[in-house]
Amino acid sequence: MNDKIRLRFAPSPTGPLHIGGVRTALYNYLFVKKMGGTLILRIEDTDQERYVSGAESYIIESLQWLGMNFDEGPEIGGDFGPYRQSERKSLYGKYAQHLIDNGYAYYAFDTAEELTAIRKEYESRKETFRYDGITRQQLKNSLTLSAEEVEVILASGAPYTIRLKIPRDEEVLINDIVRGEVVFQTNELDDKIMLKGDGMPTYHLANIVDDHLMKISHVVRGEEWLPSTAHHILLYRFLGWEDTMPQFAHLPLILRPNGKGKLSKRDGAKFGIPVFPISWEGENPEDSFEGFREFGFMPEAVLNFLAFLGWNPGTEQEIFSLSELAEAFTLDRISKAGARFDFEKASWFNQQYLIQTDNAELGKLLKPFAKEKGYEVSDEYLTAVAGMMKERVNALPEVIETGYYFFEPIREYEEKMIRKKWNPDRKAALLALNEQLENLPDYQAEKLETSTKEYLEANSLGFGDVFPFYRIALSGTTKGPALFEMMEALGTAEVKKRLLTAFPAFDEVFAKKINS
RNA sequence: GUUCCUGUGGACGAAUUGGUUAAGUCACUGCUCUUUCACAGCAGAGAUUACGGGUUCGAGCCCCGUCGGGAAUACCA
Numbered sequence: 001m002n003d004k005i006r007l008r009f010a011p012s013p014t015g016p017l018h019i020g021g022v023r024t025a026l027y028n029y030l031f032v033k034k035m036g037g038t039l040i041l042r043i044e045d046t047d048q049e050r051y052v053s054g055a056e057s058y059i060i061e062s063l064q065w066l067g068m069n070f071d072e073g074p075e076i077g078g079d080f081g082p083y084r085q086s087e088r089k090s091l092y093g094k095y096a097q098h099l100i101d102n103g104y105a106y107y108a109f110d111t112a113e114e115l116t117a118i119r120k121e122y123e124s125r126k127e128t129f130r131y132d133g134i135t136r137q138q139l140k141n142s143l144t145l146s147a148e149e150v151e152v153i154l155a156s157g158a159p160y161t162i163r164l165k166i167p168r169d170e171e172v173l174i175n176d177i178v179r180g181e182v183v184f185q186t187n188e189l190d191d192k193i194m195l196k197g198d199g200m201p202t203y204h205l206a207n208i209v210d211d212h213l214m215k216i217s218h219v220v221r222g223e224e225w226l227p228s229t230a231h232h233i234l235l236y237r238f239l240g241w242e243d244t245m246p247q248f249a250h251l252p253l254i255l256r257p258n259g260k261g262k263l264s265k266r267d268g269a270k271f272g273i274p275v276f277p278i279s280w281e282g283e284n285p286e287d288s289f290e291g292f293r294e295f296g297f298m299p300e301a302v303l304n305f306l307a308f309l310g311w312n313p314g315t316e317q318e319i320f321s322l323s324e325l326a327e328a329f330t331l332d333r334i335s336k337a338g339a340r341f342d343f344e345k346a347s348w349f350n351q352q353y354l355i356q357t358d359n360a361e362l363g364k365l366l367k368p369f370a371k372e373k374g375y376e377v378s379d380e381y382l383t384a385v386a387g388m389m390k391e392r393v394n395a396l397p398e399v400i401e402t403g404y405y406f407f408e409p410i411r412e413y414e415e416k417m418i419r420k421k422w423n424p425d426r427k428a429a430l431l432a433l434n435e436q437l438e439n440l441p442d443y444q445a446e447k448l449e450t451s452t453k454e455y456l457e458a459n460s461l462g463f464g465d466v467f468p469f470y471r472i473a474l475s476g477t478t479k480g481p482a483l484f485e486m487m488e489a490l491g492t493a494e495v496k497k498r499l500l501t502a503f504p505a506f507d508e509v510f511a512k513k514i515n516s
Numbered sequence: 517g518u519u520c521c522u523g524u525g526g527a528c529g530a531a532u533u534g535g536u537u538a539a540g541u542c543a544c545u546g547c548u549c550u551u552u553c554a555c556a557g558c559a560g561a562g563a564u565u566a567c568g569g570g571u572u573c574g575a576g577c578c579c580c581g582u583c584g585g586g587a588a589u590a591c592c593a
Binding site: 010011012014044046047049050108110111112115116119126127128129130159161163179182183184185188189190192193195196197198200202203204207222223224225226227228230250252253255257259260261262308309310312314315316318335336337338339340342344345347348349351355389390391392393417462463464466467468470471477478479480481482483 | 517518519520521522523527528529530531539540541542543550551552553554555556585586587588589590591592593
């Protein structure tokens with residue numbers, strides 16, 4: 001165990017965990033496993049207005065389903081808790097005070113309404129307002145007001161915020177593991193709020209304080225944080241923690257399937273694809289989503305797919321178990337450009353996992369999907385169906401959908417082949433063959449095949465004379481699993497029944513053909 | 517608008533870090549196998565490495581500019 005390597009995944013419980021967040025969690029997880037470090041789950045719930053109950057348990061359930069285990073966290077415990085920022089509220093004040101006392105921050109008394117009014121005014125002039133080293137001189141804060149005035153306001157109990165006092169004319173250098181050196185000019189930075197009017201810290205303060213207190217060694221997070229990293233570095237400096245500052249790695253964005261913009265929650269519905277790990281019940285239908293799990297994806301496949309969205313091992317291997325990923329993973333092979341979310345590729349990964357998964361296991365996974373459709377069948381039967389169908393589908397529900405004929409009567413017979421080759425005279429041969437097969441001591445795929453071959457030979461018939469019709473009678477389509485395997489699964493009685501129901505339908509097609 | 521990030525076939529992306537013929541996978545097309553579909557195997561098509569300059573014996577890789585894409589710009593994270 002390397003106790004110097006400590007990473008955290010720090011989602012905020014404002015809704016379901018989006019697939020980009022899952023990838024961030026995954027990269028944190030992989031690096032920790034690779035290095036033998038510690039992985040921490042920290043809930044960043046400093047915004048009570050956007051807080052959504054159930055989001056935290058959703059996050060934990062998702063992570064569990066995916067098989068990513070954490071070493072420290074709200075439910076798990078650990079020596080650096082509590083792991084919810086709301087429960088750490090009392091901690092942050094003294095650091096904000098430290099900033100004030102050392103001249104790195106100041107009190108600001110502008111109300112939210114006043115600020116939005118100013119922003120609007122700037123906007124009407126096609127400018128963007130920024131609370132910074134220039135504009136703060138015109139605003140209501142402890143830098144412009146006299147010490148006495150500030151005393152009075154503070155004593156009155158009126159709400160205030162604490163803002164970071166960004167120095168003028170300096171450069172802040174970020175040394176990012178994936179981006180290299182990035183330089184920001186402090187004159188371009190705004191005086192970000194550290195402590196909000198309600199006494200809660202903002203992300204920026206809480207994040208830095210907690211990362212320091214929790215001895216975080218590496219911050220692996222999304223690219224959207226890169227612009228505020230300069231503020232974070234300044235904070236480490238002002239708090240006197242610069243020498244133990246974590247290393248940063250900013251992950252590339254995940255882009256929408258059409259390449260325009262970053263993948264968002266609503267893209268799931270828009271493109272008919274999952275963008276969440278598991279389903280989420282929102283307050284109304286448009287806030288509810290199905291996840292990869294409900295789409296019938298295997299967690300290993302989702303992880304494997306996600307791992308390759310912005311990273312690759314540099315070898316030709318593509319199928320990796322979670323532990324193999326951890327073994328191969330390095331931060332420096334993370335790519336810089338945003339990666340497009342390609343659902344077809346995700347499906348391919350899933351199919352690969354489906355194929356390599358044991359049939360009995362798949363049968364078990366299939367059960368809830370079968371139940372949903374009202375199919376009550378044995379585990380053995382589901383296992384057999386899974387075995388026959390897994391190479392032919394991308395996701396589990398498809399087994400039930402395209403293989404519906406394993407569970408209910410044929411809905412429709414594919415007419416093309418019937419029209420082309422069917423002749424009512426063939427009934428006799430099919431029936432005779434079927435009778436021969438029914439009387440076999442063992443109604444099993446291989447036996448059925450040899451027996452059929454014997455029959456065909458004895459009656460000088462070809463495969464094409466009986467096969468297509470047998471197949472259509474049993475499944476309604478010319479596509480699908482091997483015929484004899486289907487027969488074995490269906491059983492003699494069902495096969496016979498399907499044959500007899502099919503014949504009138506075939507004849508009808510034949511009659512239509514003659515009459516036209 | 518401003519700041520920052522980014523740009524290799526349709527998609528993901530490789531290229532011993534400046535060394536000559538730009539991998540591989542997904543998707544697409546064809547062939548083989550197969551009673552069908554799929555899987556698998558083989559083959560094919562698809563790229564002036566966004567564009568323009570520069571440095572160099574040599575540039576996908578370094579520098580400058582242009583253009584495109586993205587993110588940030590909240591008392592949200």
